[in-house]
Amino acid sequence: MAFGPHLLLATLEGLVTAAVLALTALGLSLVFGVMRVVNVAHGEFFMLGAVLAWAVASAFGGHPAVGFVAALVVAPLIVGALALVADLLVLKRLNYNPEATIVATIGLLYIIQQAALSFYGPEARPVEAPFSYRVLLPWFGYSGYKLAVIGASILLLLATWFVLARTRIGMVMRATQYDSETAQAFGIPVDRVYAGVFAVGAMLAAVAAVLIVPTSQAHYLMGRDPLLLSFIVVIIGGLGSLRGTVVAALLIGVSDGIISVFFSPTLAKIIATLAVAMVLVFRPQGLFGTAAR
């Protein structure tokens, strides 16, 4: 394959990564923005989404699309419910203290991994894509499903933006993010907003995982890379900034796709991680965010 088509392929792969990454990172960013909680277990909600997608899809027989659609609805709901329980039993009792919650979410990370290992097992299992249409480009055929993933992700991002910017729920969330004490004084049930945001953040990761799992496999350790990449995206985009998160996801996703195709993936990860640590050291508000209040 010539250089041009090769680059196109790398860019397409990068866009798929970016689409999934934007959703996952948005969940992390939302939780940090509103609750000031760094959720280290975020990658495990992603993993749970994929594992549950396998469980739901394999429970349904018939056409793979049936099982997939069911998984797309059921898996995020279960993950959201689990996040609610975690918020109620652990985070709320810690009064959302930033350092204590990090330690607690590390604990949560291990517990979820253990649960997946116990109930799902150490194997990697595939989930069948709902359709197997191939888009024929002049140089190569490309999976139509992957293009659909990009489309679905854009729709979900727009929906999240709409809820945040144009509805009452979004206004309540932004008020809580801006100043939770004043919000409470104005009668906003801050506790319930926090619980809801934590659940929605987890559900975004789960949806992203269900979307991507037909192109990869479900495995109990698959949450590590999404967690690290989401951190990178959220830090570069500025913690708590939606637009920054999407821009950074595109930047990281596409450059990760291109660098991994042309160079060593380990080197790509080293450079990205180091760059991000430096951003955090020298520009803590991120490249696109505004200074913290």
Added chain:
Amino acid sequence: MKNDDGAGKAITLHAGVIAVLVALNFVLPDYHHGVMARVLVLAVYAMGYNLLFGYAGLLSLGHAMFFAAGLYGAGLTMYHLNWGVPSAFIAGLVAGVLLSLVIGVLALRTKGVAFMIVTMMFAQVAYLLVYYFGTWTRGDEGLVIQQQARAIEFGATRLDLTDPTTRYMAALLLFSVVLVITLIVVRSSFGRVLVAIRENEERTKMLGYDTFANKLAAMVASGAICAAAGAAYVILFGYVGSTLASVQYSILPLLWVLLGGAATTLGPLVGTVLMYYLIDGSSDLLKAYLPGWNVSYLGIVGVALILLVLFFPKGLLGTVRDRFARWLP
């Protein structure tokens, strides 16, 4: 937290603990003898972590990189350059000091949550570098240091560090030295400045202390102790691999210190011993009673972390100090 009439009691207590550990060498059965040698080295790692987390109040999620600096500093020089034990140990120590100096200068520009994430990211870079230089480190497969290389020669006498008793005593020697250093540091004015920074950094700054320099000094001291533990680990147990540099090894010292009691000199030892035996003992029980559940360290560590942070944030010795013995250092 200090009153000087506690000094005598504190010194007696620490001397007593070291005496008990010496005595254990002669009474422990083989298996536990080996376990305790390992636990003592890991407790040194926890003490290094405790200096920064417990006393200076800086929660790092990347200390595996300092442990790994010691591991690889000593391991690579022994394996590839055939260095002797003393020079390899110093190489590991120097690697840890240099790394913690660089990381400290960068990471201490941040605070709180950002500090935790930055240290985690740097540790991840260190972990990936082990793979990137796989030709020398052999990644997760790791390197095994030959038995004949792990000995010290003083003129005619040869101390074989693979012999169980010598190994236990070497680990105990390192542990005792670090314990004494920790005790001196936390009772010194430097140690009190660290506690002041933990309690209220702005006020400490206002009183005229250079908080950055003090935090950097704590970081380097902590990095040096953790690297010493890493170097001792590879010398005494003869293995170095990337698992020992992974995130898990950044979380474990936090867990040990939280369990034993942050900002107590003996907490790291207590936490390491208990956690090691908890994981070791429960894995057999869980295998017997829940066969096929694949219960590993994951679940136990996870549950322990959450329970500690929810119900027992001061750890065992921290609680003992609050309730019964105010003099406990």
